[in-house]
Amino acid sequence: MLRRALRLGLGPGLLGRGLGTHREGSTLGKAEGSGGYRGSGVFPVSSHVTFRTRGPGPRWEDSGSLGAGAWDGKVSEIKKKIQSILPGGAWSPLCDTSHLPPEHSDVVIVGGGVLGLSVAYWLKRLEKQQGAIRVLVVERDHTYSQASTVLSVGGIRQQFSLPENIQLSLFSVEFLRNINEYLAVVDDPPLDLQFNPSGYLFLASEEGATIMENNVKVQRQEGAKVCLMSPEQLQKKFPWINTEGVALASYGLENEGWFDPWCLLQGLRRKVQSMGVLFCHGEVTRFVSSSNHMETTSGEKVTLRRIHEVHVKVDRSQEYQPVECAIVVIAAGAWSGQIAELAGIGKGPPGTLQGTRLPVEPRKRYVYLWHCPQGPGLEAPLVADPSGAYFRREGLGNNYLGGYSPTEEEEPDPGNLEVDHDFFQEKVWPHLARRVPAFETLKVRRAWAGYYDYNTFDQNGVVGPHPLVVNMYFATGFSGHGLQQAPAVGRAVAEVMLEGRFQTIDLSPFLFSRFYLGEKAQEHCII
Amino acid sequence: MAAPRASLRLVAPVWNGGTSGIRGLSRAVDPEGSPRKGRTLLRFLADRFYDVEAVREYLLQKQVLKVLQKNRSFTYIKERYGPYVAGAYFILKQGGAVKFQDKEWMRPNGRGLSGELWKLREVPVEAVDASGCAINYQGLDNLLALKELQSLSLQCCPHVDDWCLSRLHQLANSLRELSLAGCPRISERGLACLHHLQNLRRLDISDLPAVSNPGLTQILVEEMLPNCEVLGADWAQGLKLGPEEQTRDTASSPIPA
Numbered sequence: 001m002l003r004r005a006l007r008l009g010l011g012p013g014l015l016g017r018g019l020g021t022h023r024e025g026s027t028l029g030k031a032e033g034s035g036g037y038r039g040s041g042v043f044p045v046s047s048h049v050t051f052r053t054r055g056p057g058p059r060w061e062d063s064g065s066l067g068a069g070a071w072d073g074k075v076s077e078i079k080k081k082i083q084s085i086l087p088g089g090a091w092s093p094l095c096d097t098s099h100l101p102p103e104h105s106d107v108v109i110v111g112g113g114v115l116g117l118s119v120a121y122w123l124k125r126l127e128k129q130q131g132a133i134r135v136l137v138v139e140r141d142h143t144y145s146q147a148s149t150v151l152s153v154g155g156i157r158q159q160f161s162l163p164e165n166i167q168l169s170l171f172s173v174e175f176l177r178n179i180n181e182y183l184a185v186v187d188d189p190p191l192d193l194q195f196n197p198s199g200y201l202f203l204a205s206e207e208g209a210t211i212m213e214n215n216v217k218v219q220r221q222e223g224a225k226v227c228l229m230s231p232e233q234l235q236k237k238f239p240w241i242n243t244e245g246v247a248l249a250s251y252g253l254e255n256e257g258w259f260d261p262w263c264l265l266q267g268l269r270r271k272v273q274s275m276g277v278l279f280c281h282g283e284v285t286r287f288v289s290s291s292n293h294m295e296t297t298s299g300e301k302v303t304l305r306r307i308h309e310v311h312v313k314v315d316r317s318q319e320y321q322p323v324e325c326a327i328v329v330i331a332a333g334a335w336s337g338q339i340a341e342l343a344g345i346g347k348g349p350p351g352t353l354q355g356t357r358l359p360v361e362p363r364k365r366y367v368y369l370w371h372c373p374q375g376p377g378l379e380a381p382l383v384a385d386p387s388g389a390y391f392r393r394e395g396l397g398n399n400y401l402g403g404y405s406p407t408e409e410e411e412p413d414p415g416n417l418e419v420d421h422d423f424f425q426e427k428v429w430p431h432l433a434r435r436v437p438a439f440e441t442l443k444v445r446r447a448w449a450g451y452y453d454y455n456t457f458d459q460n461g462v463v464g465p466h467p468l469v470v471n472m473y474f475a476t477g478f479s480g481h482g483l484q485q486a487p488a489v490g491r492a493v494a495e496v497m498l499e500g501r502f503q504t505i506d507l508s509p510f511l512f513s514r515f516y517l518g519e520k521a522q523e524h525c526i527i
Numbered sequence: 528m529a530a531p532r533a534s535l536r537l538v539a540p541v542w543n544g545g546t547s548g549i550r551g552l553s554r555a556v557d558p559e560g561s562p563r564k565g566r567t568l569l570r571f572l573a574d575r576f577y578d579v580e581a582v583r584e585y586l587l588q589k590q591v592l593k594v595l596q597k598n599r600s601f602t603y604i605k606e607r608y609g610p611y612v613a614g615a616y617f618i619l620k621q622g623g624a625v626k627f628q629d630k631e632w633m634r635p636n637g638r639g640l641s642g643e644l645w646k647l648r649e650v651p652v653e654a655v656d657a658s659g660c661a662i663n664y665q666g667l668d669n670l671l672a673l674k675e676l677q678s679l680s681l682q683c684c685p686h687v688d689d690w691c692l693s694r695l696h697q698l699a700n701s702l703r704e705l706s707l708a709g710c711p712r713i714s715e716r717g718l719a720c721l722h723h724l725q726n727l728r729r730l731d732i733s734d735l736p737a738v739s740n741p742g743l744t745q746i747l748v749e750e751m752l753p754n755c756e757v758l759g760a761d762w763a764q765g766l767k768l769g770p771e772e773q774t775r776d777t778a779s780s781p782i783p784a
Contacts, residue, residue: 177664177690181591186583187570196716197693253723254693257716378715378747379722396715396743 030260088091101280101312105136107497108310108325110284110339111332112139114149114261114483116477117268119329119491121183124275126494131276136323138312140283146417148333149265149483151450153367153401155258155382156484157200158224159250161215161524162460165481168488169504173255173488176264182487183271191267195259198393199252199381201238202525203435208386209247211524215401216250225254241383242374242437251381258392259381261483276496285320286311287328287343289413289469304468305356306345327497329473334362334414334451336462343469353468356516360462360477362414363454367403368424372442375400389431390527391439399445404428405480405527412449452480458520463489463510464496473497474512480527594686597621598666609648610672614655616644617669621660628653651675654704658682664690671697678702682731683709687723689717696723706731713737715744722751734757 006475108117120135127133144150156176158169173181180190204212212228219226228250231243240443273279296301307328313320332339340346340358375398382392391402404427406412412420420507424444432439455462455477462477475493478485488505495503502508509521557774572579597620615625615633619773627650635749652673662670670676681687685783688708695702696704702724707713714737721730730752738744741760749757 184587186573186580186587187566194714194716195689197689198716198719199720253696257693378719380753393719396747417667 001480013218050518051220058249062146067319069253099281100135100319100363101136101282101323102278103321104134104324106134106325107136107327107329108323109135109137109329109331110310111330111336111476112137112142112269112279113147113266113331113333114268114486115333115478115489116329116331117265117272118486119331119475119493120272120277120490121268121275122494123488123497124277126491126498128498134332135277136280136325137272137277138280138282138284138310140281140315142279142281143388144265146451148451149304150262150451151367151448152261152418152483153258153403154261154483155200155256155392155527157252157256157382158219158222159202159215159226159252159525160481161211162509162521163218163222164462164505164507164509164521165485165523166219168485168492168507169481170223170255171488171505172485172492176259178256179264179267183267185271185274185425188270191263193259193263195257196393197254197257198379199256201252201255201381201383202232202250203384203386204248205245205386207245212248212250214523224252225244226250226252238376240380240436240438242387244434247385258451264483264486280312282312282314282321283512284310284339284342288322289344303468305344306471307469327471327473329475329493329497330358333453333482334360334475336360336453336474343472345466345469345472353513353516356512358462358474358477358512359456359515360453361456362451362471363479364412364417364449365403365405365452365480366412366415366419366423366449367401367446368428368444369394369399369401369446370442370444371397371399372439373398374441376436376438377391383435384527385431385435387431388527389428389435391432391436400439400442402428402432404431414451417449417451419449421447453477453482454479457515458522460521460523460524461485461489461510462512463492463507466501466512467516594661594663595665597661598663600665600668605672608645610650610674612644612648612668614673615647615652618655618657618660618664619644621657621662621666623657623660625652625656625760626654626678627651632656637750640777646674651698654678654680656680657684660684661686662691663687664694667691667694671695673700675701680704680706681710682706685711689714692717693720695721699723699725703729704729707735708733709735711736714748715739718744719751720747721748724752725754727752727755729754730757732757732761737760 002104004407005071022447116137116139120137123133123135141147156169156173157231158166158173160166160169176193177194179193183191199207202212216226216228228248229237230248231246234241234246235243269279287307288311289305289307292304292306294304296302307325309322310328311320311322311325328343330336330339330343337358337360340360345353346357348356368507376393378393378396380393380400382390384390387404389402391400393399394401404423406423406427410427412423421444424447429439429442432442453476459479460477461479461482462474464473466472466474473493473496475489476482478489482489489507492505495501512522569583573583574580584676599741601613601616602617608742611627615627618696619633619635620626622635623631626632627647630647630650632654632770633644653678655670655673657670658680659682662681662684670679671694679698679702687707689712692707692713695705703726705724705727706729707718708731713732713735718732721727730748732738732745732748735741743760745757750760
């Protein structure tokens with residue numbers, strides 16, 4: 001009877017005490033070290049750890065023959081252990097598992113940047129009953145040293161060409177404006193985003209002028225406050241600009257500017273923790289899923305997959321924890337492509353839906369900070385040249401931040417975040433100096449590099465469910481404008497997860513299926 | 528009115544670090560947080576009991592709603608009497624003062640608004656004194672409809688912040704005089720978007736606690752608005768004596784041995 005109970009219990013999901021952290025590649029049964037498993041079917045209070053052995057059937061034979069005296073000893077042992085676990089006792093676990101994530105979670109969000117936290121926030125905010133959904137955010141690096149969020153320039157604009165992008169940005173700016181109502185935590189000081197409402201100034205040459213006019217029309221329709229300026233008006237308003245080659249300029253008057261992304265991240269983290277979201281410092285190494293072979297109404301064979309477990313590996317260790325989950329959200333930024341491959345997305349014959357990969361890859365971008373004593377004053381917006389170079393004012397001391405997106409051929413190697421200073425000399429400075437003559441004399445103070453989660457298909461985000469992996473959702477691939485759309489995208493993904501469809505902003509053009517169908521949602525105003 | 532009416536009254540003592548992150552929250556702390564002793568008991572209870580936490584959150588929400596209620600837009604009055612009367616009504620309701628063109632200043636008297644407000648449908652509003660009123664971003668809608676406004680005083684308004692300043696460009700044609708003295712939430716970032724107001728002749732930016740460097744900001748704002756007289760911090764504020772002046776000072780006053 002004992003053996004039967006044990007064998008029934010030895011399956012996935014058993015809550016038991018004892019060791020049992022998982023070492024990869026080790027088949028060693030834990031029976032010797034456990035010490036607590038030879039009692040009757042009394043299982044103590046659940047720990048974080050699943051006790052799991054594979055095929056130790058024969059090993060339990062000896063424990064079946066327990067004599068009477070041995071039984072008394074066992075009972076007192078068990079009593080002692082129960083007492084130590086109960087409050088007041090000295091709980092000395094044989095193995096501390098507090099660094100591991102929980103064994104079960106309803107939603108696992110891979111990636112703890114601004115998009116992942118935004119999805120977690122809206123999930124907890126839109127759930128029907130408080131505490132209904134258990135969310136776990138898995139973040140590999142809790143110093144965020146390589147995360148795109150904190151290395152970003154922090155701009156927010158509504159000057160896009162797609163109406164969906166404009167709407168996302170408008171809602172996000174409203175979120176940022178009322179951030180202390182959305183992210184208020186009782187007893188914590190209000191957040192100061194350090195928002196500079198200075199606007200974005202896009203300059204267009206002759207060829208781009210008609211496109212810019214059309215874009216501005218769409219932007220105004222959606223409710224953005226943008227004004228078009230001729231070169232003369234531009235010269236009058238910003239005398240430090242050289243308007244040579246500029247045919248038209250569009251200037252955002254309200255709700256555009258730049259802010260501190262670190263503050264937004266910390267504010268979200270704080271609020272999300274207060275709402276009960278669990279954080280885990282680890283890396284996702286494996287997805288365990290099951291397949292379902294089905295047929296569509298037209299007779300085509302389709303394999304639907306469902307993810308059951310996410311294996312989360314602890315930093316600098318071989319330990320991992322299988323987290324059983326109902327839904328997985330990929331918000332891993334520049335590394336979303338790798339995570340999607342782990343989940344088996346893209347493993348199939350090319351040209352089919354199964355063989356369609358997530359086309360998000362990391363692209364390195366440089367940001368330079370320079371000092372120019374005669375540079376533009378307090379009124380300088382974020383200026384984007386038609387060549388692709390951009391700059392903005394930083395602080396009050398005549399410091400400016402800027403960069404330039406390289407062409408496909410000049411893309412730097414994204415293996416590390418080392419800065420190439422020659423790139424500034426050869427590529428960025430000439431454009432800047434041509435546009436703002438005062439920038440001929442400048443001195444670069446600092447520089448850093450960050451990743452764009454670049455969507456090689458159409459440089460717009462991937463949002464929503466995957467058509468074949470039924471419980472996987474994406475919130476990634478925004479190619480440089482993820483930070484400014486994060487609050488709205490988080491809400492959209494939470495709506496899809498909870499209600500089944502987009503409710504406030506319709507992001508159907510950003511679904512994954514467009515990669516298979518070939519429908520590009522191309523965004524023209526990319527910096 | 529030195530101490531502003533903080534919108535989040537249930538605010539704890541100053542946040543003292545302890546966040547997981549390299550930079551911590553030192554930059555994210557708003558200058559408004561002030562320590563209060565009685566809060567520690569409430570905080571202790573709120574950490575341990577869901578009901579206390581719920582009550583505190585509800586009280587917080589109520590405060591926020593109060594400000595929103597004050598800043599609602601009066602669409603009926605706007606449709607019936609026009610934008611000028613609606614704007615004036617909004618200001619008078621908040622406790623400010625309004626001056627119509629060729630008329631005297633109207634202030635709210637204790638018994639309610641004077642009857643003659645309703646007759647001024649076609650008369651534009653020339654000057655608004657909204658000192659100390661709880662105007663916020665939404666409430667500014669009512670003011671921005673006053674297209675002939677020449678003088679606006681937003682002194683010591685606790686909810687006027689950088690976002691509100693970015694909306695003032697709609698009054699660029701007419702606004703001549705603007706006063707932002709004493710507003711606790713305005714910083715130099717909001718002042719940067721005042722460059723749209725090219726007709727401004729008088730700007731008062733004194734006593735802004737959130738501005739990090741008042742002297743430098745004053746200089747930059749003066750450069751940004753060349754035709755405007757900017758009243759504010761003395762530009763020499765924050766400057767230290769140079770080494771020559773320092774030695775001269777010590778030489779002149781003999782130090783007793």
